[in-house]
Amino acid sequence: MHAQYEIQGGDFTKAGLASSEVKKMLKQLNLDPKIIKRIAVAMYEAEVNVVAHAYHGIMDIELNTEKIIIKVQDTGPGIADIDKAMEEGFSTASKEVREMGFGAGMGLPNIKKNADELILNSKINKGTEVKLVFYLNHQ
Amino acid sequence: MADHTFHHALKILEEVCIGCTHCMQACPTEALRVRNGKAVLNKNKCVDCGECMRVCPVNAITVEQDDFEDIFKFKVRIALVPSVFIGQFARNIPTRKIYSSILEQGFTHVYEAEHGVNILINAVNSYLDNRKEIRPVISSFCPAIVRMIQVRFPNLAENIMLLKAPLDIAALSYRKVLNERGYNDDEIGIYYITPCAAKIAAVKSPVGELSSAITGVIRLDSLYNKVYSSIKKEVNSSCIVPEKEQLKPREMTWSLTGGESRFINGRSLAIDGINNAIEFLEKIENGSISNFDFIELRACDESCAGGILSANNRFLVSERLKERAKQYKLDKKEGKIINNKTIRQNTEYLLDHISIDEVKARSGLMLDEDMNAALKKMEKIRQFTNYLPGIDCAACGAPSCKTLAEDIVQGNAKTLDCIFVQYAINRQESSEKMNDQMEKIWGTEKLNKLAGS
Numbered sequence: 278m279h280a281q282y283e284i285q286g287g288d289f290t291k292a293g294l295a296s297s298e299v300k301k302m303l304k305q306l307n308l309d310p311k312i313i314k315r316i317a318v319a320m321y322e323a324e325v326n327v328v329a330h331a332y333h334g335i336m337d338i339e340l341n342t343e344k345i346i347i348k349v350q351d352t353g354p355g356i357a358d359i360d361k362a363m364e365e366g367f368s369t370a371s372k373e374v375r376e377m378g379f380g381a382g383m384g385l386p387n388i389k390k391n392a393d394e395l396i397l398n399s400k401i402n403k404g405t406e407v408k409l410v411f412y413l414n415h416q
Numbered sequence: 417m418a419d420h421t422f423h424h425a426l427k428i429l430e431e432v433c434i435g436c437t438h439c440m441q442a443c444p445t446e447a448l449r450v451r452n453g454k455a456v457l458n459k460n461k462c463v464d465c466g467e468c469m470r471v472c473p474v475n476a477i478t479v480e481q482d483d484f485e486d487i488f489k490f491k492v493r494i495a496l497v498p499s500v501f502i503g504q505f506a507r508n509i510p511t512r513k514i515y516s517s518i519l520e521q522g523f524t525h526v527y528e529a530e531h532g533v534n535i536l537i538n539a540v541n542s543y544l545d546n547r548k549e550i551r552p553v554i555s556s557f558c559p560a561i562v563r564m565i566q567v568r569f570p571n572l573a574e575n576i577m578l579l580k581a582p583l584d585i586a587a588l589s590y591r592k593v594l595n596e597r598g599y600n601d602d603e604i605g606i607y608y609i610t611p612c613a614a615k616i617a618a619v620k621s622p623v624g625e626l627s628s629a630i631t632g633v634i635r636l637d638s639l640y641n642k643v644y645s646s647i648k649k650e651v652n653s654s655c656i657v658p659e660k661e662q663l664k665p666r667e668m669t670w671s672l673t674g675g676e677s678r679f680i681n682g683r684s685l686a687i688d689g690i691n692n693a694i695e696f697l698e699k700i701e702n703g704s705i706s707n708f709d710f711i712e713l714r715a716c717d718e719s720c721a722g723g724i725l726s727a728n729n730r731f732l733v734s735e736r737l738k739e740r741a742k743q744y745k746l747d748k749k750e751g752k753i754i755n756n757k758t759i760r761q762n763t764e765y766l767l768d769h770i771s772i773d774e775v776k777a778r779s780g781l782m783l784d785e786d787m788n789a790a791l792k793k794m795e796k797i798r799q800f801t802n803y804l805p806g807i808d809c810a811a812c813g814a815p816s817c818k819t820l821a822e823d824i825v826q827g828n829a830k831t832l833d834c835i836f837v838q839y840a841i842n843r844q845e846s847s848e849k850m851n852d853q854m855e856k857i858w859g860t861e862k863l864n865k866l867a868g869s
Contacts, residue, residue, distance in 0.1 A: 278795050293702055300701065306790045307782040310571035317571070318703035325704075342787050387703075413787075 278341070284327045284334035286353065292328040295336045296321040299347075302338075308413060316345065316411050319391035322384055323349045323407050330354060331404065344393075347409040356399040363389065363397075422778075424462050425479050425616035425633075426469060428455050432476035437810040439468035439477060444690050445567055445780060449823070450813035461780045463563035464614040465690050465715045466724035479613045479725060482632035487522060490605030492594055495523040495639075496587055496630065497609050499530055499668045500720045503737035504640050504728050509647060511740075512657050517643040519655035525590075526657070529608065530667040531759045532585025532766070537666075537679045539579055539770050544682060544709055552700060552708040553577050555676055560614035560715035561693060562623055562775060569697050570777030577710075578624060578772050582670060583608060583615075587629035588769055589762050605631045609639050611723030614715065624772030640727040661756035665741035671720035672734050674712070682709030688722075690715045783826070796825045805836045805862055840866035 280302070282295035299320060303313045320336075327334035331353025339346040356362050363385050370380025389395045394410035435453040447461035448468060455468075455476070469477040487493045495518050505514055515526045544553060554575045556562055565572050580588075587606050594604050608630050610616055616633045669675050677684040685708055687696050693713040699705045716722040721737070722730030747753050759766070783797075784790035800821035807817070812833040814820040823829035831837055840863055843851060854863060 278791050278798075280798070293698075293704070296702060297698055300698075301781075302794060304568075304570065304781045305783045305794060306787055307779065307785060308787070310573065310777055314571040314701070317701050321702035321704065340791065342791065 278339075280338045280340075282336040282338075284324055284336055284349070284351070286328060286330075286332040286334065286351070289328055292325050293321055296324050299336070299338055302340075303345075306340075312411060312413060315391040316347070316409075319388045319409055319411075320347055322388050322391075323347070323409065326384055326405075326407070327351045327353070342413065344413055345411045347411075349407045349409075350404065351406075352404040355401040355403055355405055356397070357401060359397050359399060422459055422462070423617050423620035424457065424459055425464055425481075425613040425620070426457065426462065426466065427478050427480050428457060429476045429478055430454050432474055434474055434476070436473060437813075437815075438471045438473060440813075440815045441808075441810055442467045442471040443815065444564065444694060446815055446819050448815065449828075450810075460778070461567060463560055463567055464612075464617040465560040465564065466613045467690060469613070469724050479616065479635060481610075481616065481635045481638065482607070484522075484634065484638075486632060487605050487607055487634075490631070491603040492525065492599055492605065493523045494525045494527055494590060494604070494606045495609055495634075496527055496529045496583060496590075496606055498583065498611060498636075498671060498720065499528065499663060499737055500611050500671055500723065500726060500733055501609050501636055501640070502668075502740065503721060503733040504636075504726070505644070505647075505736070507736055507739050507743070511662075513647060514643060515657045515660075516655045517646045517651075518639070519657065520646060520651070521639070521642055523607075526660075527586060527590050528663050528667070529583035529586050530663055530670050531661070531756050532580075532582035532589065533667040533670045534664070535585060535759065535763055535766050535770070536579065536582055539767065540577065540676075540679070540710070541681050543577060543579060544680070550575055551706055552711045554700075555710065555712045556624075556772070556775075557581050557671075557676060557712070558614070558714045558719075559618035559623070560612065560690070561713045563614060563617070563778075564690070564693070564715070565697065566623070566775065566778040567780035568694070569701060570779075570781075572697060572700060573775045573777045575700070576775045578774065580625075580770050580772055582667075584625075584629060585766055585770060586759070589759050589766055591629050592762060592765060593758055607632050607634050609634050609636050611636045611720045611726045612716065613724060624775050636723070636725045637727045644727075659754060661754045661758070662744065662747075665744050668737055668741045668744070672737060673714060673719045675719070677710060677712040680710040683707065684710040684712065686712040686714075688714040688719050689717045783822070793825045797821045800824055800831070803866070804834055805858075805866060807836075809835075811835045836863075836866055839863075843867055 284295055300317050331351035334349055334351035337348040361367050365386045366382040368380035368382035374380055392409040393412050396408040399405040433454045435450045437450055439455050440448040445461045445463055447458045449456050502511055518526050556577045610633050619628045619630045619633050622628045673688045674686040677686040687693055718730035718734050721733035726733060783793045801818050804817035812820045814823050820829055824831060
C-alpha cells in the first residue's frame, strides 16, 4: 500500500498531523503495539525536523506485510555534515537557543534508535531525504 | 489474547430513538451507526464514556443499573457513596442528614468511596519511583479513559498505572472489616452510587482484575431524586447515623480535576474532557511528552462532578465540594473531626491488594486479524474515501464518509447508502430546478466527481 502526506515547513502548529494519520492506519492493521510505538516516535521526529528546518516536505509511506518504509523528502537547507548530525548531542542551535531547551541534538539519534534502518541523503541548499525502514515480523 | 466480550452500561431505547445521528457524531470511538432508523452500538468499540447520552435530544440513551430491590437480598447493605454525591447538595444541608436519608432507602451502612485515597497517594508515588522506565504514567482512576486507551491507543496500555482506584480500595477494606465481624461474603452487598456509565462497566467486567469487591451499582441520579425529595419534604428520618469518620479535604476533592495530580512528587498534569484527553494521548504517543511523570486524565468535563449521571450542574457540584472541604478545616479547629481508623488499621492488607494486572489492548480499530487482508481492505477504504463527498453528513447512517468507506469494505454498508452518490447517479433524470439548487449549495465540481466515478 502506498500513501503520501504533505508537511509544511515552519508551521509548528500543524507539526505531527501527517504522523497522526499514518498512526491511525497502523492501528487498523493489528500490528504489535510496540512496533507502532517505535514507528510513531521516529516518524514524528522526522516530521518535526522538516517543520523546524525545511521549507516544504513530503512524507511517503510504502507498506506491505514485511515492512514499512517511510520516506521524508524536503526542500530546504540540507545537512552539512551527516556523520556529525547523527551524533548524540550535536546540534546546529546556538548556545542561547539551547539554554531555552531547544536543539538538544537528539532528533536524528532518536530516529536511529527507533527505526530498524535509517538512510540519510542530503544536498546543501537543496534538501534532505530521510528513509526509515521498519521490519514488521522479526522478533 | 484480547477479550472479546465487554459489558456495557449504555443502552439505547429503541422505542424512543428517533435516529437523528447526534450520538453517532459525538462518539469518540465511532461505535455508533444508524440502522432501520435507530442508533445501534458496536460493543467492541464502545468505551462507556457516555458522550452519546449527553447529546441525545430525546433521552433515548440510558444507563442500566442493578434493580434497587436486589439490595435486600443481602443482610448487610452498603451504600458506597462518592463525594460528588454529597456535592449535589447545597452546603447548608448537613452530611448526616444526607446519610440518614440514604439509610432510609434501605441501606444498612453508608461508607464514603474515597477513604482509600491516603493509602493510594503513597502507593502512587512509590509506583512512580519503581517504574522510572515508564513515562508518563497515566492514572487508572477514570474507567472511561482506561477503556479509551485500550481501544484507541493500544500502544499506551503499558503506561496505565496498575493500581486500584480509591473506591475499590475502600470496598475491599469494608468487606474485610465486615468479614472480621462475622459476616460471610454472600451476606454483604456493597453498592456503588455511580456518577458515570463507565464505572458500571468496570464493576461488571473489571480491567486488570478477576472480580470486583463491589456487588452492584446504583445510579447517582436515581438515588439523588429519592434522597433530595425526602429531605425536601422534611421526612423525619428514623435512621440514626452513627458518629462516623469524615473525609479529609484531599479525599473529598480527589475525584475533581487536579485531585490526583496535586499529590504527585514530580511533574504532573491534569486534563479533563474526553476530546482534550484524546488530543493529549496523541502527543504522548508521538513521544513528544516524555518529561512528565504522571498524567491525570478524566473523560468528563470537571471530572466526576460532570459525570453523565451527576444530577446537578458540574461547576456547582465542584464548587460545593471545595467549600465543604474548607469546612473541614474549621471543624478540625473545633475538635469535631473523627479520623478514619478502619482504613488505617488495614493499611498492610490493602497495600498487598492494591495492584491490578496488566491492562490489555483491545482490538477495536483492527480491520482484519490477517495483515494481508487488512492491507487490502485499507487500500479499498482509501479509494472509497476519496470518492465519497467528504462532508460527513451522516445521512448514510455512519458518522463520517471515512467510516462509511470502512463499513462498505467490511461488508456492513453499500455505496448507495450515500445520498450524494444516489443523487449523482440520477442527476440526468432530476429536474433542472433541483439540479440548480444542488449546484448552488455543493458546487458543480463535487457533483461531477461523484457522477463521474
